[in-house]
Amino acid sequence: MKTIEDLVTEHAAFRDLDAAQRALVAGCGRNRSFRDGEVLMREGEDANEFFAIRKGRVRLSVHLPERGETVIETLQEGEIVGLSWLFPPYKVRFDARAIGTVHTISFDGKCLRGKCDADPRLGYTLMKSFAGIMTSRLQSTRLRMLDVFGAPGGAAAD
Amino acid sequence: MAAALHAAAEHTLPQFMRVRARRQELADTWTLEIDPGGPFEFLPGQFNMLYAFGIGEVPISISGDPARPERLVHTVRAVGRTTQALAALGRGARLGVRGPYGAGWPLDAAPGADVVVLAGGIGLAPLRPALYRLLAERARFGRVSLLYGSRSPQQLLYASELRRWRSRFDIEVEVTVDTAGPEWRGNLGVVTKLLRRSSFDPANSMVLVCGPEVMMRHVATDLAGIGVPPARVFISMERNMKCAVGFCGHCQYGSAFVCRDGPVVPLERLERLLGVREL
Ligand SMILES: Cc1cc2nc3c(=O)[nH]c(=O)nc-3n(C[C@H](O)[C@H](O)[C@H](O)COP(=O)(O)OP(=O)(O)OC[C@H]3O[C@@H](n4cnc5c(N)ncnc54)[C@H](O)[C@@H]3O)c2cc1C
Ligand code: FES
Numbered sequence: 417m418k419t420i421e422d423l424v425t426e427h428a429a430f431r432d433l434d435a436a437q438r439a440l441v442a443g444c445g446r447n448r449s450f451r452d453g454e455v456l457m458r459e460g461e462d463a464n465e466f467f468a469i470r471k472g473r474v475r476l477s478v479h480l481p482e483r484g485e486t487v488i489e490t491l492q493e494g495e496i497v498g499l500s501w502l503f504p505p506y507k508v509r510f511d512a513r514a515i516g517t518v519h520t521i522s523f524d525g526k527c528l529r530g531k532c533d534a535d536p537r538l539g540y541t542l543m544k545s546f547a548g549i550m551t552s553r554l555q556s557t558r559l560r561m562l563d564v565f566g567a568p569g570g571a572a573a574d
Numbered sequence: 575m576a577a578a579l580h581a582a583a584e585h586t587l588p589q590f591m592r593v594r595a596r597r598q599e600l601a602d603t604w605t606l607e608i609d610p611g612g613p614f615e616f617l618p619g620q621f622n623m624l625y626a627f628g629i630g631e632v633p634i635s636i637s638g639d640p641a642r643p644e645r646l647v648h649t650v651r652a653v654g655r656t657t658q659a660l661a662a663l664g665r666g667a668r669l670g671v672r673g674p675y676g677a678g679w680p681l682d683a684a685p686g687a688d689v690v691v692l693a694g695g696i697g698l699a700p701l702r703p704a705l706y707r708l709l710a711e712r713a714r715f716g717r718v719s720l721l722y723g724s725r726s727p728q729q730l731l732y733a734s735e736l737r738r739w740r741s742r743f744d745i746e747v748e749v750t751v752d753t754a755g756p757e758w759r760g761n762l763g764v765v766t767k768l769l770r771r772s773s774f775d776p777a778n779s780m781v782l783v784c785g786p787e788v789m790m791r792h793v794a795t796d797l798a799g800i801g802v803p804p805a806r807v808f809i810s811m812e813r814n815m816k817c818a819v820g821f822c823g824h825c826q827y828g829s830a831f832v833c834r835d836g837p838v839v840p841l842e843r844l845e846r847l848l849g850v851r852e853l
Contacts, residue, residue: 486755487753487754487755487756487762490762555792556767559766559789559792560752564786565694565695565724565729
């Protein structure tokens with residue numbers, strides 16, 4: 417049976433942490449699984465929790481009155497669901513739902529924020545990892561905004 | 575000199591062929607199977623100049639199986655006057671064909687290495703012949719991955735073939751789309767993200783890339799980030815063409831002529847140019 421520390425060690429998002437830091441992080445985590453369609457987080461809730469996906473796929477979406485559920489992105493194994501726990505006002509910005517069965521390590525964001533405040537070296541390493549995640553999400557979003565596969569001249573093909 | 579000009583002129587004269595079958599792939603994209611009147615040998619990645627009578631001539635990659643030279647296959651996205659006319663050609667219609675032209679995908683460049691085929695949108699068409707060859711000669715390569723990005727699930731080119739390849743055990747197929755409804759159970763996000771998820775060995779792999787230029791620029795940056803040597807990355811360039819045989823300079827890109835030196839070019843030769851405007 418793997419410990420949470422083992423699972424944290426295996427997860428790509430924490431690969432820049434040393435063993436002691438991983439142990440600290442693992443102290444705020446627990447195993448959580450979700451069934452197909454189950455909600456991991458809902459827009460507007462307090463962002464006290466985030467998830468490191470171990471297996472499965474999660475979709476991030478927003479609800480638009482005129483379009484219903486609109487998917488922003490899917491995330492999967494090795495990725496993090498939930499970045500709003502890092503910064504005030506600590507509010508969830510998107511809905512996150514399981515596509516199929518999803519296994520995660522769920523983290524108590526408040527607990528981890530406390531540890532980061534108490535241990536600036538941990539805070540810096542973790543922030544650096546999360547800044548990398550945020551940068552790559554931002555770049556992906558910008559690239560998608562360009563609609564590079566759309567019809568030349570902008571006429572949508574579908 | 576006169577002999578060279580004569581040979582070049584012969585090479586630039588179209589052969590007239592007939593459409594044997596036409597299939598709609600997507601809302602704006604059709605595949606034409608053309609009767610070449612005999613075996614039409616080509617290398618994966620090569621293109622033909624297709625001429626729609628009275629309208630124009632454009633470069634279109636060959637998208638069929640190199641092992642079946644009796645079928646000349648092109649997939650055309652109707653974006654303008656000529657491609658619209660070509661895509662509308664029905665069974666029995668005539669068109670002009672010149673080619674095959676250009677350098678193909680260098681499938682022999684890295685024997686035993688992992689091969690990643692990374693396509694965006696219509697960019698899967700020029701890569702399909704390479705996939706046919708990779709699968710036909712599967713034992714010569716390491717892991718083979720197809721990473722394909724498209725605009726939406728409705729815009730996935732060759733969807734039934736993608737499903738078929740996905741069901742095989744000797745090729746990894748990952749698909750992602752830019753937009754989809756909640757019923758889509760696959761990946762939603764940019765194609766570059768698939769690179770980080772794929773299981774190939776960056777240090778011992780060859781990556782073949784075709785898609786919109788901005789996508790290829792991002793792919794180039796991400797491949798460098800994960801440690802794939804630029805000499806092992808091959809990109810298919812698109813430039814407007816006229817002669818297609820290195821005479822007119824229409825397709826010039828830096829010091830290269832895309833028709834003659836490309837369209838498939840190693841990234842190490844392009845790196846400097848990819849970010850440069852007005853080329
Ligand atoms: C080596 C090579 C291989 C190609 N292979 C294929 C293929 O397999 N299938 C296919 O459908 N197309 C392919 N193309 C692109 C195709 O040649 C162009 O779409 C075509 O020349 C457009 O001509 P048109 O007269 O229909 O459109 P135009 O009237 O010339 O242009 C209409 C609109 O399309 C835009 N446009 C023109 N060319 C391109 C381009 N290359 N990429 C994006 N937008 C463009 C123009 O800016 C304009 O907005 C290839 C191009 C090259 C150089
Ligand atoms: S198209 Fe004439 S030189 Fe390339």
